[in-house]
Amino acid sequence: MIKNTLLLFSAVLLTACVSNPPVLVPDSLNNDSISAVGMTCSSPHQLSQDCSGLSGPTKKISISGMKMKVAGSSDGTVIVMFGSSSMSPNMQEINTSYELIKRELVASKIGIIKVTPVISSNILFGYAIETDKPAYELISKKNS
Numbered sequence: 001m002i003k004n005t006l007l008l009f010s011a012v013l014l015t016a017c018v019s020n021p022p023v024l025v026p027d028s029l030n031n032d033s034i035s036a037v038g039m040t041c042s043s044p045h046q047l048s049q050d051c052s053g054l055s056g057p058t059k060k061i062s063i064s065g066m067k068m069k070v071a072g073s074s075d076g077t078v079i080v081m082f083g084s085s086s087m088s089p090n091m092q093e094i095n096t097s098y099e100l101i102k103r104e105l106v107a108s109k110i111g112i113i114k115v116t117p118v119i120s121s122n123i124l125f126g127y128a129i130e131t132d133k134p135a136y137e138l139i140s141k142k143n144s
Helices: 002-017 091-107 136-140
Strands: 059-063 066-072 078-083 112-120 123-131
Touching: 059 091, 059 136, 066 091, 066 136, 078 091, 078 136, 091 112, 091 123, 091 136
Parallel strands: none
Antiparallel strands: 059 066, 066 078, 078 123, 112 123
8 A cells, every 4th residue: 555655646747847948829839949048138039129138128018917028139039038937938928919919010910920939948038029020119119
């Protein structure tokens, strides 16, 4: 009996250590991911607005009550969005945040060229969003 209990406990413990891949927004499914650990303010995108080499996006915004952090390229055509807490990312919050940004872009007639997930160790941290027109100023001013 004790042996079976130990085996069951070990199986549960090992299962908890296995991480499933994150669920991504459909717009990003055909794109390779960017490593959150390897990402900097200068690679793979030049993020000259609101970016920290230590924590990534620093500009805190809110859209429809959803808090997130963003950084942008100098020309405003690249937006990197992370959830409100990079210490404990919440996949559902991050995907909702992306959809809210997308809604704002579509309403402003700004096209999305490419959406790249930012992932490390099967944990979704955010998305890099490339647009056909400058969009960072519009998004970085959101606080609703």
